[in-house]
């Protein structure tokens with residue numbers, strides 16, 4: 001029997017090895033048809049005479065056009081727009097007391113992964129920066145088969161039951177009569193649905209927070225969302241929630257900036273991920289778990305099976321058990337990122353499901369969708385989807401079958417093939433569903449323990465910094481401002497009253513409304529059986545008033561991989577520019593020289609300095625910080641309207657700005673005095689202080705400083 005284990009060690013990447021057999025490179029090869037026939041003219045079709053009609057006989061033309069005509073497959077019904085990368089996962093410590101999954105017990109294995117990040121609502125060709133949830137789907141190619149952790153960058157979900165998923169998606173997608181708006185939740189149907197769905201209020205807080213506009217895919221958290229089960233070798237179960245913690249911290253852009261990025265480079269995140277990996281700045285996340293024993297299941301003032309709830313980290317700490325590194329870009333977007341098929345039902349021994357009704361519905365949906373998206377039941381044979389263990393079963397035939405199964409036996413049990421392939425006992429790695437005791441009536445109902453729709457929404461809001469709260473208020477005001485039907489706006493504002501009174505009043509004031517008390521929810525604890533209020537929401541007292549982990553204010557701050565714009569023109573001080581660049585690059589940042597024109601500028605010492613981008617083709621929103629390089633003569637840059645706009649806009653988006661004494665003349669024109677003196681604006685050319693400011697990410701308090709952005 002094959003040993004799937006050994007190739008995981010000694011730095012080998014069994015998935016990369018497997019994919020090699022399917023990759024091809026045209027270098028030095030002749031052009032030929034799909035039948036292998038060499039082609040000697042790929043410029044002209046076969047005609048009756050040079051000016052004549054094209055002949056049906058031209059099989060080369062027909063083959064090429066036919067293939068082209070069928071190049072597209074349906075995009076994903078949700079999460080259509082995505083970016084992917086290869087990498088690996090390494091375990092810090094064995095979790096043997098909780099799970100028998102080798103992925104989480106074998107600390108010497110390096111498990112290959114493929115990760116696909118996505119937006120949810122937009123089409124495949126939409127922008128990377130809508131206000132939206134981001135998908136965070138990881139396929140682990142383990143020794144025991146594929147394990148998919150198909151999560152999001154937010155730890156909760158809009159709805160509690162999968163039966164509502166098509167309604168949610170129909171509500172958020174462009175409206176069906178006119179297909180407007182693309183990749184946006186700011187429209188009537190979404191908020192109409194949310195207004196009828198108080199269970200969504202916690203998720204809505206996350207969606208209106210800056211988490212919905214990440215600075216980079218590399219700077220967002222990931223969550224498995226549901227509570228899953230770990231099963232150990234003794235078949236004992238515990239509950240587990242999964243977290244991905246980015247080692248560069250969790251950071252977001254400003255909403256005004258997000259909208260501008262969408263215009264300047266709608267592939268901003270895709271490009272950022274690609275470039276980081278290409279330049280060897282490998283994105284990294286630690287995998288964390290919150291483990292709850294079966295005995296502790298009911299110790300919480302919420303239900304572990306309810307996907308609209310987190311377990312606050314103060315109640316169950318996140319234990320960091322390993323690290324994922326993304327170190328290889330795909331060779332081909334379609335073959336890998338587009339054709340990868342995730343499914344929360346792809347699990348391995350040692351991991352199992354819970355009865356979370358959202359998860360239960362997902363277990364049906366994912367395979368089903370691949371059947372139409374990837375065209376049949378053999379999508380597991382597409383190279384990116386293949387497991388490392390070779391597949392041996394009697395599933396046969398179907399569209400696009402690749403495997404050539406030998407012999408005449410396609411059934412089990414059999415004697416003609418010696419009983420092969422054999423069933424594996426548990427001790428041999430066979431999967432065995434957890435024997436959960438179930439003794440219940442068959443009912444179409446929801447547990448009353450799912451009815452607290454507001455307390456965690458309040459917890460989230462209370463945990464935010466002042467700036468984050470302001471962004472949430474503005475996000476609600478923006479989204480509801482785009483809603484045409486006033487009754488829908490009013491309903492949401494009324495619901496917000498149950499989350500936070502100030503929030504409701506601020507948003508209402510921005511919309512010219514007054515929030516009104518809803519008849520529900522009732523405040524108190526879980527209603528008793530037979531209580532007429534039982535189907536209504538209630539609000540539970542939580543033992544935690546605010547949770548540090550929920551605010552991005554408390555995250556890691558790091559200059560590494562930050563993009564710095566160095567504004568320069570003829571007369572730039574060559575020596576100073578070289579020194580500045582090398583200090584920034586040394587610290588792990590990326591620098592680009594931006595000047596009025598592409599090509600070269602000449603420095604004060606007569607040397608030519610290469611320009612990376614002109615103002616025409618770039619924008620401050622594509623950078624984290626800006627430094628006005630030292631010049632012997634500043635008039636050239638200070639006269640440049642684009643340079644002034646660049647600096648004013650960077651200020652507006654609260655970014656670090658640096659300048660030497662000569663750069664100050666530009667600052668004086670671009671910014672009011674109050675702005676020049678504010679935090680994160682370095683006017684004395686101090687490189688260390690500038691780098692410190694870049695690492696801070698943003699100076700949100702500056703949002704209060706008025707600046708007339710060009």
Ligand code: HDD
Pocket residue numbers: 076077078079082116117118134135136137150151152156157161162165224225226307340341342358361362365366367369370
């Ligand atoms: Fe889903 C795709 C995450 C609920 C049905 N989902 C999809 C992807 C992610 C998630 C990251 C993209 C995977 C990829 O990159 O290919 N979905 C979630 C999370 C959920 C969730 C975190 C709640 C906790 N999803 C959910 C429900 C259903 C679906 C309740 C249906 C009942 N999701 C799908 C789908 C998709 C999908 C229609 C579209 C494309 C695909 O599966 O492969 O089946």
